[in-house]
Amino acid sequence: MKYCSNCGNKVEQSSNFCEKCGSELRTINESANESNDKHRYRTFSVWAAIFSIFYYGKKKMWAKGFVLMSLVYIILIITTLINPDWVVLVATITSVLIFGIMSPIDVKRYNEKKETMWPELPSFLRSKVVVGILFTTLLLSYITVLFYNPSESSIEESSVSVVTEIVQDQWGLDVECERVIITKDLGNNNYEAKAEMDTGEVLDITIEYYPKKDTIYVEIPYQ
Structure with a gap:
């Protein structure tokens, strides 16, 4: 019974x-x-969190992997422009969360429907060619932003007038600085640089930058 x-x-x-x-x-x-x-499908995949786009490739979902990685690059570009010191931390957290959370959902949909791209996306974003172009563009943009340091450029520009003031007021010379080029980052906002004068002479200088006060100190060692 x-x-x-x-x-x-x-x-x-x-x-x-x-x-x-x-x-x-x-x-x-x-x-x-x-x-x-x-309960067959998990809510978080550790393997996807570790291997990110390569995990998606193994599961035959390269297109989705490229889109998710493009999203990671967008976040990294914004982070790099705001504060480059956060890039590694943000990159790790973003990639782990996006791929770790999305992969169980995408694997389930692939197993049930053989879905390789989200039908919810606009039709032009479901094109593999467009996805490839988007991914490549964002990757190159991120590399460009990563290696271009706008803060150093602004420090160089601000140092020009400081060097001119030093050589005119302290050295009593009637010369002007035309350009400053940072040659080495010493860390802690300290730099070695070259100051090009309008006479053709090049001076070795050191620059100390205080970001909180937005103040620059220039020292010209004995040449």
């Missing part, structure tokens, strides 16, 4: 429906299988 899970009525072992309430009767194994099906 077995019992109806809905009303508790005793029913025959071979019965598929309860004679009292009409509920469908299922075996323990059937219920367990349904429960397993519901």
Whole structure:
């Protein structure tokens, strides 16, 4: 004998429906299988979090991987422009979260529907050519932003007038600085640089920058 899970009525072992309430009767194994099906897919994938786009490639979802990586690059470009010191931390957290959370969903949809691109996206973004161009453009943009340091450029420009002031007021020379080029980053906002004068002479200088005060100190060692 077995019992109806809905009303508790005793029913025959071979019965598929309860004679009292009409509920469908299922075996323990059937219920367990349904429960397993519901929990088969995880909510976070550690492997995807580690291998990111390569994990998507292994699962035959390269296009989705490129789109997600493009999103990571957009975030990194913005971070680099705001504060380059945060790039490594933001890159790690962003990649881990995006790929780790999205991959179980995408793997499930691929297994069920063989879906390689989200149908919710606009049609032009579902094109592999467009995705490839987008990914390449963002990758090159990120590399450009990463190696171009706008803060150094502004420090060089601001140092020109300071060098001119030093050589005119302290050295009593009637010369002007035309350009300053940073040659070495010493760390902690200290730099070695070359100051090109309008006479053609090049001076070795050191620059110390205080970002909180937005102040620049220039020292011209004895030449």
